Amino acid sequence: MKGETEILCDLLRRGTSPVQAVGVCAERLREAGYQRLRYDQAWELAEGGRYYLVHHDTTLFAFTVHAGWENGAAPGVRIAAAHTDFPCLRIKPSAEVSSNGYVQLNVEVYGGAILHTWLDRPLGIAGRVALRGETPFAPRIRTFAQEKSLLSIPNLAIHMNREVNKGVELNRQTDMLPILGLAGDGEEGDAFLSYLAGELAVKKEDILDYELTVYCREEPAFLGMDGELLSSPRLDNLTSCAAIVSGLLGAECREGLCVAALFDHEEVGSRTKQGAGSLLLRELLMRILKGMGREATTEQDLYDGMLLSVDVAHGVHPNQSGKADPTNRPVLGGGVCIKEASAQSYATDCEAVAIVQQLCETNGLACQKYVNRSDVPGGGTLGAIASALLPMRTVDIGVPLLAMHSARELMGTADQETLTGLVRAFFCG
Ligand code: ZN
Numbered sequence: 001m002k003g004e005t006e007i008l009c010d011l012l013r014r015g016t017s018p019v020q021a022v023g024v025c026a027e028r029l030r031e032a033g034y035q036r037l038r039y040d041q042a043w044e045l046a047e048g049g050r051y052y053l054v055h056h057d058t059t060l061f062a063f064t065v066h067a068g069w070e071n072g073a074a075p076g077v078r079i080a081a082a083h084t085d086f087p088c089l090r091i092k093p094s095a096e097v098s099s100n101g102y103v104q105l106n107v108e109v110y111g112g113a114i115l116h117t118w119l120d121r122p123l124g125i126a127g128r129v130a131l132r133g134e135t136p137f138a139p140r141i142r143t144f145a146q147e148k149s150l151l152s153i154p155n156l157a158i159h160m161n162r163e164v165n166k167g168v169e170l171n172r173q174t175d176m177l178p179i180l181g182l183a184g185d186g187e188e189g190d191a192f193l194s195y196l197a198g199e200l201a202v203k204k205e206d207i208l209d210y211e212l213t214v215y216c217r218e219e220p221a222f223l224g225m226d227g228e229l230l231s232s233p234r235l236d237n238l239t240s241c242a243a244i245v246s247g248l249l250g251a252e253c254r255e256g257l258c259v260a261a262l263f264d265h266e267e268v269g270s271r272t273k274q275g276a277g278s279l280l281l282r283e284l285l286m287r288i289l290k291g292m293g294r295e296a297t298t299e300q301d302l303y304d305g306m307l308l309s310v311d312v313a314h315g316v317h318p319n320q321s322g323k324a325d326p327t328n329r330p331v332l333g334g335g336v337c338i339k340e341a342s343a344q345s346y347a348t349d350c351e352a353v354a355i356v357q358q359l360c361e362t363n364g365l366a367c368q369k370y371v372n373r374s375d376v377p378g379g380g381t382l383g384a385i386a387s388a389l390l391p392m393r394t395v396d397i398g399v400p401l402l403a404m405h406s407a408r409e410l411m412g413t414a415d416q417e418t419l420t421g422l423v424r425a426f427f428c429g
Contacts, residue, residue: 096193
């Protein structure tokens with residue numbers, strides 16, 4: 001059996017865009033015997049059945065159904081949710097820019113990336129491509145994930161900016177264009193599409209559009225004297241995706257409806273057709289409950305349910321400890337964080353928090369609390385957004401990180417096992 005850290009590292013290596021992250025999670029579910037359902041087909045749900053669904057290739061739901069439960073004791077509907085996207089660069093249409101002997105790509109910044117951390121790193125391209133189909137309503141969609149470093153965004157030499165160590169403001173349009181290579185003799189504006197067509201073994205004219213992520217190609221690395229730290233791209237939020245899938249697979253849920261929900265678009269606000277701010281999850285729950293023969297109790301089932309929103313938290317930074325709250329100071333390796341904010345940027349509900357604390361206590365799992373320092377606004381999560389559409393108890397949890405939204409982030413290695421244990425306990429406790 002693979003350990004949770006190994007499972008996480010596999011997802012970190014292969015989950016290079018939301019499309020690939022969903023692909024790896026779906027592969028795990030399939031191998032464990034989960035059956036794929038399709039939105040546009042009728043479902044026949046069987047007692048004890050295990051299913052998954054993929055929406056627009058970047059959002060994934062998996063669930064297990066056991067119909068006969070009474071509301072009131074433990075929640076019959078349990079959902080653990082995370083996001084599949086991460087801050088990165090996305091390639092624009094007609095992306096090629098040729099100047100001064102270089103071929104570059106025109107990109108836009110996706111989400112709240114720390115821009116300077118993307119400089120001087122080997123970068124790759126992954127995502128999906130839409131190709132001409134037989135009819136206008138049936139384009140062919142192909143995934144694209146190349147195990148190769150292709151791009152780099154070079155820094156300016158210090159000799160040309162002696163002030164560089166006082167801080168440099170990077171322009172999102174002009175300073176972030178990666179170099180794809182050196183200009184050859186080919187037709188101008190043609191190299192990238194020709195390359196893509198060659199890799200996909202299709203005609204260049206058949207590439208109509210794409211969603212392509214520029215991602216950091218570096219590998220996960222264990223640091224510290226005992227490997228107690230893990231440095232990697234995409235810890236936010238593939239740590240949570242890995243833990244939720246493992247938690248569901250390991251839980252052997254025997255009662256109720258257990259749902260894993262992995263959404264795209266959290267880093268750009270979640271209010272999209274496959275984001276946590278859509279009606280997708282609510283409608284999915286209604287459809288499943290109906291399929292389980294619980295039409296008469298659907299509303300009660302939703303009120304009685306519970307949502308675990310899983311996303312990373314901030315550990316105390318040793319060089320900037322003044323940025324942390326004075327009394328709630330999570331450390332890397334110190335266990336799962338329960339995140340609270342009275343502004344509800346983290347779903348905060350003391351009943352749900354107490355449930356998680358007791359699950360940790362009874363399962364011997366370390367947990368710590370995170371709140372923002374009052375003069376630091378902090379971030380938000382999909383928990384607060386999804387729970388506005390689902391009137392159920394909700395709590396935000398996740399592993400503490402340093403360098404959140406950097407091209408590489410840092411976590412405590414042991415926290416992944418703890419997080420997975422908590423998700424498993426949530427599903428079967
Ligand atoms: Zn996140």
